[in-house]
Amino acid sequence: MSTIQNEKCKGKHFTWSKPMSHMLFEILVEEALKGNKPSSTFRAESFVKVATEISQKFNIQCEPKHVDNHLKTVKKEWGIITKLKNKSGFGWDDCLKMITVSKDVYDEEVKAHPNHDKYLNKKLDMYEAMTIVVGKDMTTGNYAKSYADVNLEENTEDTQKRQHRKRNRMYEDDGVEKLSKQIGDVALAIQSLSKNQLDVNALYAEVMKIEGFDEITLGEAFDHLVQNEMLAKAFMAKNANLRKIWVQNFVNQHYYRPAC
Known part of the structure; x- marks a missing residue:
């Protein structure tokens, strides 16, 4: 890899292509299924895994902070999608995963918010994966903890005990089993689409x-x-x-x- 490319990737303007974003979603869905997203927080290892696999796959230098920054962008987009879905005069096609609007509503919305054009009358890319990766965060009002906020050196005995108690309470909740099944269904669907070769x-x-x-x-x-x-x-x-x-x-x- 050239020095110029290395510097570009290290900078704050790390560019995410659509295939890279798809890989991020697929990995984080799997991480959530494995239990690496307790509550609304992905574990630090999940950020590292995404960065490592993207670096290897696309021959660039992706770091955990780039993953964290991209997730923040995804959360903002999810917030817009959620707001539009619940807006008066806006419909939702669950089969096509598409926000549907009439011509008049479209004209009015795009005139006020030109960047909302990409969310209207178009299939929302990776919508199912977004519901798992960031959807739960938005509906509960909680956001996944920033990678920079995760203290990997916090290994005291008291901290471990508190985390253990939290995990026990979480797994005792009846709702967790239902959520895990939903995550599993979506993950299997995404994996199936990824592995099956297109004819x-x-x-x-x-x-x-x-x-x-x-x-x-x-x-x-x-x-x-x-x-x-x-x-x-x-x-x-x-x-x-x-x-x-x-x-x-x-x-x-x-x-x-x-x-x-």
């Missing part, structure tokens, strides 16, 4: 057989899916009706863009 030929065949759209439109929808493998896998998992709805939403988003 491009099968994807093309399924897209092109959808009725009600011309060949050019379906071809562009196919190109869009191929460029986003996770989205393509999710498309293949849907039934025929949901696939048609997805294509219609794709057409609405890419062929109709209301003016701000």
Whole structure:
């Protein structure tokens, strides 16, 4: 790795690509499933694991503080999503994981908040993972502790006893078992999507057989899916009706863009 690239990665303007963000979510979902997110706090080791695996995968120098900073950004986005979902006149499509609005509501919201355009009438990327990684923090009013706030040298006997008692009380709570099952279901779904290899030929065949759209439109929808493998896998998992709805939403988003 060049010196210039090293310096760029070490700086406060560490850049996160979409594949890097996806890896962060996948790792932290697994960490939560393993019990490494007691209450609203990820353990320090989880930050280290994310930084290490991203560094190895993408040949860059990612540090735990970069993971911490990115999570803060994700929390802000989750706050906006939660606010919009609960706003009067805004709908929610749970199948597509999409905030739905009419043209008039869209125009009014984007005029007041131009950056909210990316949250409206579009599938929210990695929404299920976000509910596990930061969702619980926001709904309870608690935020995951910053990596910088975690004192790795705090190993006194009294501290260990307090942590042990907290863990015992947590696992005695009936709600924890239900939450663990929900986390497990989502984690398995994400892992399944990540491991299954995309069959491009099968994807093309399924897209092109959808009725009600011309060949050019379906071809562009196919190109869009191929460029986003996770989205393509999710498309293949849907039934025929949901696939048609997805294509219609794709057409609405890419062929109709209301003016701000």
